[in-house]
Every structure is written in structure tokens, then in C-alpha cells.
Amino acid sequence: MSRTLSKRIETLSPSTTLAITAKAKAMKAEGIDVIGLGAGEPDYNTPEAIIQAAYRSMQEGKTKYTPAGGLPELKDAIIAKLKRDQKLTYTRSEIMVGVGAKHALYTLFQVLLNEGDEVIIPAPFWVSYTEQIKLAEGTPVIIQTTADAEFKVTVEQLEEAVTERTKALIINSPSNPTGMIYSKEELVEIAEFAKRHDLWIISDEIYEKLIYAGNEHVSIAELSDDAKERTLIINGVSKSHSMTGWRIGFVAGDASVIGPMTDLASHSTSNPTTTSQYAAIAAYNGSQDIVEEMRQDFESRLNRVYPQANAIRGFHIVKPKGAFYLLADVSEAMKHTGFTSVDHFSAALLEEAKVAVIPGSAFGSTTTIRLSYATNVEAIEEAIRRISHYVEQNWNEAV
Incomplete structure (x- = not known):
């Protein structure tokens, strides 16, 4: 009897978004002050x-x-x-x-x-x-x-x-x-x-x-x-x-x-x-008023945090028109902080800056990271400050 697994499952890559969100939650459970910008879900309770x-x-x-x-x-x-x-x-x-x-x-x-x-x-x-x-x-x-x-x-x-x-x-x-x-x-x-x-x-x-x-x-x-x-x-x-x-x-x-x-x-x-x-x-x-209220709140968050995130040294972000994500091209930031892999750059942000983001490799993009603004604005702004501080502290102009 063969105990090998199916070939189809051997080709499967686990969900990066769920994996990083789970790791961030585990770090929080250990008492580590981690800010998670990875999850793809609204932070509201169901109406x-x-x-x-x-x-x-x-x-x-x-x-x-x-x-x-x-x-x-x-x-x-x-x-x-x-x-x-x-x-x-x-x-x-x-x-x-x-x-x-x-x-x-x-x-x-x-x-x-x-x-x-x-x-x-x-x-x-x-x-x-x-x-x-x-x-x-x-x-x-x-x-x-x-x-x-x-x-x-x-x-x-x-x-x-x-x-x-x-x-x-x-x-x-x-x-x-x-x-x-x-x-x-x-x-x-x-x-x-x-x-x-x-x-x-x-x-x-x-x-x-x-x-x-x-x-x-x-x-x-x-x-x-x-x-x-x-x-x-x-x-x-x-x-x-x-x-x-x-x-x-x-x-x-x-x-x-x-x-x-x-x-x-x-x-x-x-x-x-x-x-x-x-x-x-x-x-x-039922009434769709709450749907519009949430939309307005997400738009307000976007308008508040987008300029701050786009101002991080080496980050370049096209302002989104929908959803609740910022996709940042971090190729310049990676180059000047010594990274050749967006996965390693994202791991460093989690381990050292204590901010969980999703590497673009999960989305078929090797030079980007995804930041979700589906959380409270104060936490997002603090996460942006942490990322910015990490980049500035590790920036090598000579590269």
C-alpha cells in the first residue's frame, strides 16, 4: 500500500495571507506588540x-x-x-x-x-x-x-x-x-x-x-x-x-x-x-445604510493614511479606488536596506518593526507589499511610523 499523498496537493501553496495573519496573532498571544496589516476583512462587527x-x-x-x-x-x-x-x-x-x-x-x-x-x-x-x-x-x-x-x-x-x-x-x-x-x-x-x-x-x-x-x-x-x-x-x-x-x-x-x-x-x-x-x-x-457608512469610513481612512504610507522612503503607491488595501512598490526601499526578496523584507518588518504585511509574491508580484487599512486609523498610523523608522534606520545611501 502506498502512503504517498496526492500529486495535486503537492503543487499547492498555502494561503500567504492566512499564514501571516496567523503568525501575527500568535506573536500577539505571546505578548509581543504586533500591528497586523495583513487581514482582508473589515474590522466592523456584523450589523x-x-x-x-x-x-x-x-x-x-x-x-x-x-x-x-x-x-x-x-x-x-x-x-x-x-x-x-x-x-x-x-x-x-x-x-x-x-x-x-x-x-x-x-x-x-x-x-x-x-x-x-x-x-x-x-x-x-x-x-x-x-x-x-x-x-x-x-x-x-x-x-x-x-x-x-x-x-x-x-x-x-x-x-x-x-x-x-x-x-x-x-x-x-x-x-x-x-x-x-x-x-x-x-x-x-x-x-x-x-x-x-x-x-x-x-x-x-x-x-x-x-x-x-x-x-x-x-x-x-x-x-x-x-x-x-x-x-x-x-x-x-x-x-x-x-x-x-x-x-x-x-x-x-x-x-x-x-x-x-x-x-x-x-x-x-x-x-x-x-x-x-x-x-x-x-x-x-434589509437596509443598506450600514454598507454605505462602512464605505465612507474606509474612504476616510484611505485619504488619511495613503499620503503617510506613500511618504515612506523608497515606497511608491498608486492610490487605490476601491477595496481596503495599499499595494506599495518597495523595490527602492528593498535595494537600500539590503534585501533582494520581498518575502525577506516582509519577514524583517514583522520580526523587527513588529508590523505584519503581505509580501507581493503571494499575488504574483515580486517588488510589492500589501497593507490593509481595514483596522483603526491610529493602529495604521503607528504601523506606518514603525515601517518608516525601520527603513530609515537601515537605509544605505551608497547602494
Whole structure:
């Protein structure tokens, strides 16, 4: 009998964001004064009305299995949300509720990809895209974007990357980790590219409610009937309603994909947590005032801390338009402080400056670090002071 593990798991890289966040928490537990700027979750508690709705559902005995793809009432709430926010019309057969948007995306790749199918991913990218594609025996095709282009992929780059094996491309707007947003005009060109090559579009819109400076979110599925038919929207309540731990996300798209996804989920999770589904119903059907209040607060934090972070010696940051991250190019700071690896630079910030950041290597970027401003402003400002002090103390002008 062979006791070796599967080949697919041997290729898997653990989530850097979760690993660094866990290490920072462990250091705090040891009494070390660490400031964590790594976590990708709002620092608000879930709104009280949502908590109470979940509590009532339990008191009413709504604690049993549900349909594998989600409660009909939750699907209806998601359908209403998509109609309200994106002017898109879906049916229940075109919605699958997952155990968080990450699980929904994982299930999507398992259903969509065969061995060797290629998926185009603009970099910097969210850490789990590549790993989930590889677990589905697909091939991630990475396109490096630039700060000059606001870290957005161009159609020219897409045309260079597409092959006969390309099956899908991923658009994440607003983006994690860059915070950048695709304009309607840019999305029109991407939709036309996808139509030319008959590709699926996976549109990750989990940060859609966190947009600043008068910008607006446009879903690529809104642009035409063809774009809607080939687009699979990924979204959920984690970021919009501060419900990361409740683990409710969804996919909206063609029923020919959603049906098999639901079948697969029936053999993996049975159903998303029942109580969480009732909480999500309350989130989508209730007042959205708290969503706007959180958005305004994050925008205020961004405007306050961005100039300070960008002023750190050797740091260069394109001001984000959404989400709650600053992606800093630290190549100059690394050079003058003696580092050739962004992973080692990030480790030094944690060990010596006592600030946890995420190295850009996790996002397919070798010269950047990600700082989350989803925590209180005073802590962020202190973290910036610590990083700045560390850089200044170790700066070698002669390099």
C-alpha cells in the first residue's frame, strides 16, 4: 500500500495571507506588540439586525439541511440584489450559494476546467486564483500589469496570452490587492475580446461596495446579452456586510454551469450553513445604510493614511479606488536596506518593526507589499511610523 499523498496537493501553496495573519496573532498571544496589516476583512462587527435575524432563525427551528445550492429565499434575495445594483435579471437556476465566495469559486473551477485548460489571470492577483485552478488541473496564465496602467490588463496583452487552450479569464474589480477599478469602456473591450475567442469571463465582484472618489462599479455582465451569457459573477456578503466568518458567497451565471456546481456541492458541503443563509437574507433584504457608512469610513481612512504610507522612503503607491488595501512598490526601499526578496523584507518588518504585511509574491508580484487599512486609523498610523523608522534606520545611501 502506498502512503504517498496526492500529486495535486503537492503543487499547492498555502494561503500567504492566512499564514501571516496567523503568525501575527500568535506573536500577539505571546505578548509581543504586533500591528497586523495583513487581514482582508473589515474590522466592523456584523450589523446587529443581521445577527438578530440569524438568532431568530435558530429560535424558530430553522437549523436543518437546506437545498445544496442555497435556500430559495436567499436565491431570491440575491436575485433582487443583482437587479437592484446591476440591473441584471437572473432566475433561481442561475444562482448557486456557496460556503463563502472562495468555495463558490473553487466549485466553479472544478466544474469548468479540464486538464490543461488555461485561465488568464492579470497580476497582481488574489492569492487563491492560481491554486484553485491548479487543483482543478487547469493552467494559470499570468499577465503582468504595471503601475502606469493602474495594474489593469489591456486587450493587447490578452491577445498575446490567448491560445487554443484558453477557456476563461478572470476580472477582479475592485481588485485585491491593487484596489483598482475597470471602467465601463475598458470592460467593453474585454467583453469583445472574450466574445472573439468564445471565453468564459469570471468576474470577481466581492469588493463592489467599497469604491471611492466618485467612481462606480460596473459589472461586465451588464454590458450586453453576450457578456451576460458568458460571465460568471462571484460575490457575497463577506466584505459588503462585514460577514467574513459567516461564509456565504454566490455565483450567478449560466444555468448549464450552475446546475453541475450545485450537484458537486451536494457531495462536498451538503449545503451552506443554514443559520448563515438566514443572516445573508437579512443582509440583502434589509437596509443598506450600514454598507454605505462602512464605505465612507474606509474612504476616510484611505485619504488619511495613503499620503503617510506613500511618504515612506523608497515606497511608491498608486492610490487605490476601491477595496481596503495599499499595494506599495518597495523595490527602492528593498535595494537600500539590503534585501533582494520581498518575502525577506516582509519577514524583517514583522520580526523587527513588529508590523505584519503581505509580501507581493503571494499575488504574483515580486517588488510589492500589501497593507490593509481595514483596522483603526491610529493602529495604521503607528504601523506606518514603525515601517518608516525601520527603513530609515537601515537605509544605505551608497547602494
